[in-house]
Amino acid sequence: MKIVKAEDFDLRREVEYGSPEQNEAVREIVAQVKQQGDAALLKYTEQFDRVHLTAGQLRVTEEELAAAYQQVEPSFVEAIAAAAANIRAFHSRQKRNSWMDLQPDGSLLGQIIRPLKRVGVYVPGGKAAYPSSVLMNVIPAQVAGVPEIVMVTPPSTGGTEGIDPYILVAAAEAGVSEIYRVGGAQAIAALAYGTESMAPVDKICGPGNIYVALAKREVYGVVDIDSIAGPSEIAVLADDSADPAYVAADLLSQAEHDEMASAILVTPSPAFAEACRAEVQRQLGELPRRGIAEASVRDYGAIILVDSVVEGIDVINRLAPEHFELIVEEPMAYLGLIENAGAIFLGPYSSEPVGDYFAGPNHIIPTNGTARFSSPVDVDDFIKKSSLIYYSKESLLSNGATIMELARREGLEGHARAIEIRLRKEGKAGEAE
Structure with missing residues (x-):
């Protein structure tokens, strides 16, 4: 990892939106699925995953879900159930309620909170399987009250229609029973537009490769999406009180995700x-995913030297990282200075994987500096709000002239007349002038 001073480090990172060829390929896939439905899904599954399926094999059966439990260790089932309980408890505190406010004149104003009806969850199956992502997408939607949650995930590449049993068990533990073996841009298109086998959804969430990200962007507007996520990021601000072995391990925990993942240490020492x-290099030699992590550290890793912890936090605020660890003496003393970070981990024992898997907060977090204006996935992502207005006669008579004044100042006479006709009916012709 290169060591640089803060003033010599470019804090901006190019956002990856795909090459022209990738964008064109995604547009074609989306259009074909929209037009041809299941036939396109089967064609692209054979082309990209090298798995031949019939339409009847797209949906995972109850027998397959039950069989998955026989292929995983009991300790995994216990672990996923414990993690699910923590995630559910955390997100339950985020739930909102509808409200109404009765005015003295009889008018009623309020907000109605309703869950989305149907949500699609994408679970990747490429470089690694992520059962934890199943929980992080599904549970907030369940807490919000979404009645229909459907999951898509690619079949195993190379001739078998199987799905990683750990993903299936996580889905079953989270309460998802509608699962389809389809991945890539074609799965996103199917969720957005529907096919003969799959009903369309209202929102698509979950991580994926560049083709999945581009497909989500392509269908946005037809459905809602969680975000267009970039590669994973971690930034650690540490002083001499930190253990280099801890910090190096945490940096590598994100570097092993992807060759484009970013791992940055900020320190005044x-x-x-x-x-x-030195510790990063030592631990790299022992890491099973060494090739991926090595490329990440080489191309997107850095150690930034600053003059103080306070200056380090300024660097962090400009980076707006996905994950931020603060491992310094008395970290709580600096919490109020942190403005831009997707998830904040305080102290030497709050290692990033604690948040990834078990603590309860969501691990689907804004990347590419978007923590400046966006938030981790939560219950709010799966609700919609309707404003409620019940205006009484007394209130309209009292405020009608003011409303017409505003409408006419904007040149919208039709708006003004919609109020005026009511005032005249009620004998308030003078106020309608």
Whole structure:
């Protein structure tokens, strides 16, 4: 990892929106699925996953879900159930209620909260399977009250229609029974437009590769989406009180996700910087996904030297990282200074994987600096709000002239007359002038 001073480090990262060829390929796939339905799904599954399916094999059966439990360790079932309980407890605190406010003149104003009716969850099956992502997408939607949740995930590449049993068990533990073996841009198109086998959804969430991300962008507007996520990121601000082995391990925990993942250490200590760089190299040699992590650290990793912890937090606020660990003496003393970070981890024992898997907060977090203006997935992502207005006669008579004044100042006479006709009916012709 290179060591640089803050003023010499480019804090901006190019957002990846795909090449022209990738965008064109995605548009074609989406159009074909929209037009041909299941036939296009089957064609692209054979082309990209090398798996031949019939339309009747797209949906995972109850027998397959039950069989998945026989293929995983009992300890995994216990772990996924414990994680699910923590995630559900955390997100339950986010639930909103509808409200109404009765005015003295008899008018009623309020807001009605309703869950989305049908949500689609994409679960990747490429470089790694992520059962934890099943929980992080499904449980907030359930807490919000979404009645229909459907999951799509690609079949195993190379001739078998099987799906990773750990993903299936996670889905079953989360309460999802409608699951389809289809992935890539074609799965996103099917969720958005529907096919003979799949009913369309109102929102699509879940991570995926560049083709999945581009497809989500392509169908946005037909359906809602959670975000167009970039590669994973971690930034650690640490001083001499931190353990270099802890920090190096946490940096590599994100670097192993993807060659384009970003792992950055910010520190006011040159000695700690050197110790951590050496520790990263040592631990890389023992990491099973060494090739991926090595490319990430080489191309998107850095150690940034600052003069103080406060200056380090300024760097963090400009980075707006997905995951941010603050491992310094008395980290709570600096919490109020942190403005831009998707998830904040305080102290040496709040390692990033604690949040990824178990603590309860969602691990689907804004990337590419978008933590400046967006938030982790939560219950609010699966609700919609309707404003409620019941205006009494007394209130309209009292405020009608003011409403007409505003409408006419905007040149919208039809708006004004919609009020005026009511005032005249009620004998308030003078106020309608």
